[in-house]
Amino acid sequence: MNSLYTYLFIAILLFTLGIVAVFLRRSLIGMLIGIELMLNAANINFMAFNRYLAPDPLIGQIYTVFIMGIAAAEAAIALSIIIAVFHRFHSINVEQARELRG
Amino acid sequence: MNTLQDLVHPHLIAQVGFAFVVILCFAGALIAVLPRNILHNVLGLILCLTGVAGLFLYLGSPFIALMELLIYVGAICISMVFAIMLSRPLHLSLPARRPVKLVLALAVGAGIFIMLSALVFRTGWHPAATRAADWSIAGLGGYLLTRYELVFEVISLLLLVAILGAIIITGHIGRRPNE
Numbered sequence: 001m002n003s004l005y006t007y008l009f010i011a012i013l014l015f016t017l018g019i020v021a022v023f024l025r026r027s028l029i030g031m032l033i034g035i036e037l038m039l040n041a042a043n044i045n046f047m048a049f050n051r052y053l054a055p056d057p058l059i060g061q062i063y064t065v066f067i068m069g070i071a072a073a074e075a076a077i078a079l080s081i082i083i084a085v086f087h088r089f090h091s092i093n094v095e096q097a098r099e100l101r102g
Numbered sequence: 103m104n105t106l107q108d109l110v111h112p113h114l115i116a117q118v119g120f121a122f123v124v125i126l127c128f129a130g131a132l133i134a135v136l137p138r139n140i141l142h143n144v145l146g147l148i149l150c151l152t153g154v155a156g157l158f159l160y161l162g163s164p165f166i167a168l169m170e171l172l173i174y175v176g177a178i179c180i181s182m183v184f185a186i187m188l189s190r191p192l193h194l195s196l197p198a199r200r201p202v203k204l205v206l207a208l209a210v211g212a213g214i215f216i217m218l219s220a221l222v223f224r225t226g227w228h229p230a231a232t233r234a235a236d237w238s239i240a241g242l243g244g245y246l247l248t249r250y251e252l253v254f255e256v257i258s259l260l261l262l263v264a265i266l267g268a269i270i271i272t273g274h275i276g277r278r279p280n281e
Contacts, residue, residue: 008222010124010157014131014150016215021135023207024199029185033134033147036178040154043170047161055230057162058241062250064166068173069257073264075178079185080268 007048015041028082028092032075039071120160127153138199140186148179165239 014037021034043064050060082092089096130153133146151174158167246254 004227005223007157007161009219010127012215012218012222013128014154015218016211017131017135019214020207020211023210024135024204027140029140029182030143032182033143036147036174037131037134037150040151040174044154044157047158047163047166050163051161053227053229055232056234057237058234058245061163061166061242062245065169065246066253066257068169069261072173072177073261075181076264076268077271079181080271082185083272084274 004048004052007044007051011041011044011048014038014044026093026095028078028085028094031094032078032082035078036071036075039067043067119156123153123156123160125153126150127157141183144179144182144186147182148175151175151179162237165242 018034018037018041021037022031025031025034046060046064046067050057050064054060085097086092091097127150130146130148130150134143134150135146137143137146151170155167155170155175158164158170
């Protein structure tokens, strides 16, 4: 039950759900949620390889911490862009925001 | 004397816990993706990330599990809730989702799922020949200050730039003339 393949399969399912969210949702926050799900799938992969394969089990944890830091930066920037888009178009629907002007 | 360990095998408890964590994770992910109400999406994301933190516990790293709860649930999801306050009012009815789009999105997801599954299950994964047994947080801190110091500093710089960028992007709104 607790094998490498179990964790890799869980990560694949989470990644697929994230892809579906990015393609399906029209609201920008829904797409951001999809991106977070994909990043978490990557984290699970790193931790699983770290647990079952890696020569030094500290390095995978360090990479996971780095990915979390990058995800935090990405979420901060994405949310501020979403707020700017909302003030400009009065909607966070991507189909409303299709003109690219300064 | 009957203790809990005599009544229930510890492996059974571990397996039930693992199943619970996995179900939490996928129920949360489904709630995060499918419903139209965006507040339900974020609450589902919180549920899913809690499940992922439980998975990290099962992978042997309580430190990463706590970091997951702190950064994702505590910071990212809460800031999303703040952003939702700017979203469209939740009581308005939304336009219907087109079935074509649902089918296409599920098709893309199924394609990627099949491709990645084939990739994972056809690869023979071999563990490294020699494996160190050091899982301690002290060792983690040692690596962060020696071997991965440059990456650590670059990530700090990245976070600083992201904070400044977020302030500038959102602070720019008020000063722009109305149109």
